[in-house]
Amino acid sequence: MKNLTKDRPVLVTGAAGYIASWLVRYLLEAGYSVRGSVRSLKDQSKTEHLLRLSDQFPGKLTLHEADLLKEGSFDQAAQGCSVVYHTASPFIIGKIKDPQRTLVDPAVRGTRNVLDAATKSGTVQRVVLTSSIASVYGDPADIRQTANGVFTEVDWNTSSSLTHEPYAYSKVMAEKEAWSCWSKQASWDLVTVNPGFVLGPSLSKRVDGASMGLLLDNLKGKYKGGTIALYMSHVDVRDVANTHLFAGTRPEAKGRYLCCSENINLLEMAQRIEREFPGKFALPKQLVPKPLLYLAAPFLGRTWKFVTRAIGIPAPVDGTRCTKEFGFTYRPLSETYRDHVLQLKADGLVSF
Ligand code: NAP
Numbered sequence: 523m524k525n526l527t528k529d530r531p532v533l534v535t536g537a538a539g540y541i542a543s544w545l546v547r548y549l550l551e552a553g554y555s556v557r558g559s560v561r562s563l564k565d566q567s568k569t570e571h572l573l574r575l576s577d578q579f580p581g582k583l584t585l586h587e588a589d590l591l592k593e594g595s596f597d598q599a600a601q602g603c604s605v606v607y608h609t610a611s612p613f614i615i616g617k618i619k620d621p622q623r624t625l626v627d628p629a630v631r632g633t634r635n636v637l638d639a640a641t642k643s644g645t646v647q648r649v650v651l652t653s654s655i656a657s658v659y660g661d662p663a664d665i666r667q668t669a670n671g672v673f674t675e676v677d678w679n680t681s682s683s684l685t686h687e688p689y690a691y692s693k694v695m696a697e698k699e700a701w702s703c704w705s706k707q708a709s710w711d712l713v714t715v716n717p718g719f720v721l722g723p724s725l726s727k728r729v730d731g732a733s734m735g736l737l738l739d740n741l742k743g744k745y746k747g748g749t750i751a752l753y754m755s756h757v758d759v760r761d762v763a764n765t766h767l768f769a770g771t772r773p774e775a776k777g778r779y780l781c782c783s784e785n786i787n788l789l790e791m792a793q794r795i796e797r798e799f800p801g802k803f804a805l806p807k808q809l810v811p812k813p814l815l816y817l818a819a820p821f822l823g824r825t826w827k828f829v830t831r832a833i834g835i836p837a838p839v840d841g842t843r844c845t846k847e848f849g850f851t852y853r854p855l856s857e858t859y860r861d862h863v864l865q866l867k868a869d870g871l872v873s874f
Contacts, residue, residue: 526604526771530645531555533603535596535636536610537585538568540733541652541717543725544763545607546572550579552767557599559588559610571726590632596639603643605770606710608636609652611696613732614689617823621688629692630699637703646710650770653697653714655755655782655839656682656690662753662837663830673839675716675778686827711776713769717762718755718782718839722858723865733759737862740792741872743804749789751809751834755782755841756791758858761850768848775847782841783852791859798860802874 532549536542537558549556560569563585576583586599590610600606611629618624633651640646658673659665660682668677682691697714704712720733729738739745765781786794792805810818815829845851866872 526647526773528553528555530602530604531557532605532607532770533557533559533596533600534607534609535559535588535590538572538726538728539609540724540726540728540731541720541759541762541766542607542609543571544759545609545766546583547575547725548763548767550575550582552771554582556583557586557603558583559586559596559599561587561589563587568726568728590628590635593635594639596636597642600636600639600643600646602645603640604645605648605650606636606640606646607650607652607766607770608633608700609766610636611652611692612689615732618688621684621692625688625692626684626695629696633696633699634703637700640710641703641707644709648770648775649700649704649710649712650766651697651700651712651714652766653700653716653778654690654693655716655718655780656687657694657697657714658716658780658839659837660687660690660694661828661831662835663832665835665837671838673780673837675780675843681831686825713775714778715762715765715769716778716780716782717765718757718780718785718841720757720759720762721855721862722759722853723861724759724869727869727871729871737859738866738871740788740795740805741803741863741866745788745792745806746804747806748808748810749792749806750815751787751789751812752832753785753787753836755785755837755839756855756858757781757783757841758853758855761852764850765844765848772848779844779847780839780841781844782839784855785836785838786855787836791855794856795859795863798856799863799874803872 538560588595658677660679679694
């Protein structure tokens with residue numbers, strides 16, 4: 523890819539989402555004109571923070587209605603753009619009635635729609651896909667199949683399916699679809715960003731995202747009786763958004779970038795929040811023993827397979843390709859949690 527001029531706009535799909543909102547902000551700060559796609563222009567509760575950004579950067583941000591499941595929906599917004607950042611995809615964890623319709627169709631057909639729009643535009647030179655660490659592995663137990671006991675850019679999730687970890691399945695199928703679309707054309711190159719579990723302050727007051735839900739549930743005492751030893755690689759939303767910015771604007775960026783800081787379990791996360799805000803929240807102080815989890819799993823919408831293949835198994839990820847090539851260091855998670863809790867307080871979503 524040649525050096526990108528700032529003469530052409532860039533498109534961010536799902537612009538009102540948690541990660542995308544930071545990306546939109548960083549793109550505007552870097553001088554790009556941004557087109558943001560949202561599902562509904564009428565629902566201002568979802569877009570008010572983008573409307574504020576549009577006031578701060580006059581004439582630089584426009585919003586466009588588009589739906590992942592409507593063919594051709596992104597064509598107009600992609601016309602004349604140099605880069606497409608495709609972040610939109612349903613992020614829902616837990617029990618889902620119809621995972622094909624709720625998760626896989628919007629993720630896979632949506633990716634095809636957006637990438638077709640990039641091809642039809644004739645101007646797009648690069649597509650950055652927000653994939654996920656879930657496209658790299660499904661269950662922590664998959665670590666046993668890795669060469670060196672750590673997940674890297676060469677690994678692919680082969681353990682998820684429609685009936686086992688369907689969100690992870692939707693992400694790996696969407697990334698595969700993206701690489702397949704890329705291989706059938708020659709006008710744009712593809713870079714994927716594969717974040718771990720994303721936390722950190724939100725630019726909006728939305729609480730419908732999975733990241734926000736998990737933190738709020740912890741702060742509000744949902745797990746005060748005990749939490750689970752589920753290991754995830756946490757990462758700050760600002761680092762994830764910056765990685766997208768680099769992935770879309772550095773000509774040499776290529777392939778997959780795992781964007782993951784520390785691999786910790788949910789009790790360790792609670793302990794670190796407790797250190798930042800001692801005694802302020804009813805956070806979990808202990809782990810629920812694994813045998814008890816087998817008993818409780820069916821009532822919590824979880825399976826025995828999940829307990830066997832996920833609980834108590836660290837799943838380290840090598841997230842250094844990103845930091846080495848793009849020249850940054852991950853924020854410490856203490857800062858991520860502190861800033862996130864302070865944002866929730868400032869927005870009236872928690873009180874202490
Ligand atoms: P989010 O705030 O829920 O954002 C998801 C976005 O997708 C929203 O803007 C939503 O639009 C859009 N979307 C969902 N279904 C759509 C449809 N049918 N048509 C058009 N847009 C649709 O979640 P997020 O955490 O920022 O996630 C953004 C991306 O990062 C997703 O691809 C997710 O898989 C990936 N990811 C997230 C994490 C994490 O920990 N948060 C980790 C790894 C990867 P509305 O604004 O209209 O609701």
